Amino acid sequence: MATISSITVAPMAKTLISNRVQRLPVNLSKSKSFWPSVPSFLRPRTQASKSSPAREQDLKTDEKSMSIDVLQRFINLNLGNWNGSFYQFDSHGNLMQKVHTKLSANSYGEDELTSLIQTLYIRQPPSSTSISGQDTESEWAEYKIKETNMFTVDKYQQIGFFPNERAFSLRYLTAGMLETVLRQGVLGEDDTGEESPKNLKLPSRRPSIVCENCLYSQEKDMRARAFHVLDPKGILEMILIFLEERDGVPFPTSLDNSEDNTNRISPFLGKWKGHSITKRSGVYGATISEADTAALLEIDDKGQLIQNLTSTSSAGDVTTNIHWTGILSENLVTFDRGFQMTLLPGAMYMGCPSDVAKSVAQSKSFHLEFCWMESPDKRQRLVRTYDVEGLAVSSTYFFETKL
Template sequence: MQSQWQCLLKNLGEWHGSFTLFLPAGELREDVPTIVSLEGLDHNQTIRQTIQRYASPTAADELVQDSEPIDEKVLVYSALGRGVLFFEDGAFSQGSMQFAPFSEFGAELGLMAGDRRLRLVQLFDRESQLAQLTLIREHRTGSPAAERPPLTLDDLLGQWQGEAVTIYPDLRSPTTYSTHLQISRTEENQIAQQLTFGEGGGTIVQSTAIVNGSRLQFDQGSLPVQVLLLPDGASASSPVYIKTGHSFFLEVGWLLQADQRQRMIRSYDKKGEWSSLTLVTERKLAKL
């Protein structure tokens, strides 16, 4: 098994993309072109990370490279913080270790597919309300910049068979298991979802959602959960607000092909403590 640092090194390179800010209801607020570079120093024992933000969207990378960034941040580090975990393909999540009322809270979840990355940052305000989401779409220098179309509900309908890997903040051995997700439309503006997962298919979760444009609203549980359908085949799942004494999760999804999807889930327990990180790779078996 690779070390966490070795998994981080899968992200080395220069990544061109944009930081796209959305409000909780899915309204786009701004789209900022970016170049993020991760450079290995001292035989890759140290990482120098540079984040450059540019003034306005441009049609070609060359135009970004020839202009001056409006903002630049440089980070240099030789160790990883407690709030971050990596999978062996370089996918990762970093963020708050603990939810607490009256404090800001949030996390970043990042997926990788070859020379492309998709990252999502979900932030909650001091009132524990979902405040904003930032979708980050990137490709390595020299690789195609092609993106998937915006995700639609029809893309999700069907039966999905997956394999999940769960890793833990205390670095105990990972857990692997199969998943089965079925999403079907029951009415014009309503869907039903059934998720089966765990060893021997031991856990079954059923829920329904109201379809409201690009939002799927699940209101049956102890915390209302919404799924936003986003550009580049992405989706963002989270509670609308967080309350103490309730477990919850943050999730990003990425439709890589019509029948192939990745999901990452960052889970918190009833005490508000970060408990696990799960990466699901799934394929569509049939459309319903």
């Protein structure tokens, strides 16, 4: 799904959320704004003024054309009718609820006025007033999602897009959508403070980070969209997964009936070899680097998880090695470097710092990761990197095979 940075209810229902995106105060850093402007080292460099005005205009036109092309490819990737389910997990990977969804995505306009318009439908729970033993037609709540266009995709969503690999990351500034979906899908739009259903946890009204990583299936016209939701203190609060199939059966592969719920670490153990592509955030999507990668995840004789990651630049001149030791407790892996992995059904995991506030306090960048192992020997990973002030600055796509 392209964007859910802000949602409004369809005209026939009452409006719950403003389309206006608000800047959210957070307490991760007392001395720095959490959503700053783009740092200088990532800004496009302009040459001093030997270029003629005509040449500068040509460059601007080329950049504009390139960004329009990227946006159009992004829109084309998302077009269609998507059927699936929305899953809510706590930070330890326990399923809290499942809601059936549909998504209709269309576009209009041309060139810089091209926009993606989407409507999300959420199946409502059966009415408590229905007659026992009598089949009733399902009711669906309808939501108009904020349009995606040249303005929103770069300014608000900070897209990280990989057209050939069919993957993207988006940044969000509010969790209004999340609360609306949960309240409308489970509590109903007229809920004004009644007790939540058992095991339902609504997200914080002011999260520090809401990030979507989307990976498309390598085998069929299907996708998984994964959301990290971190609370204002920088701690993972919940994980959301949309599993959707385009123009397919009403509800594709399910995560709540997977057979791997009891041993979710097994699919990821072993040696992996692959390739990575890193791009700057933004609609221009310039590639920063490419690298060959190798990964090893194993359990030693003490029951500890050992992870080794190696990355060698395509030019072969830079090699990076990372060695982590971790502890597995049910579905949560905690590494000694302050990083954690939440294991999910369906051979998926979500990774993030155990404490983002600590990374910020130590002036360290950090990353959020989504991994989907669709077949026993192949997996995709998408990593969203943030700078020390919490700005999404790059995205990295990995495709790896098991040795």
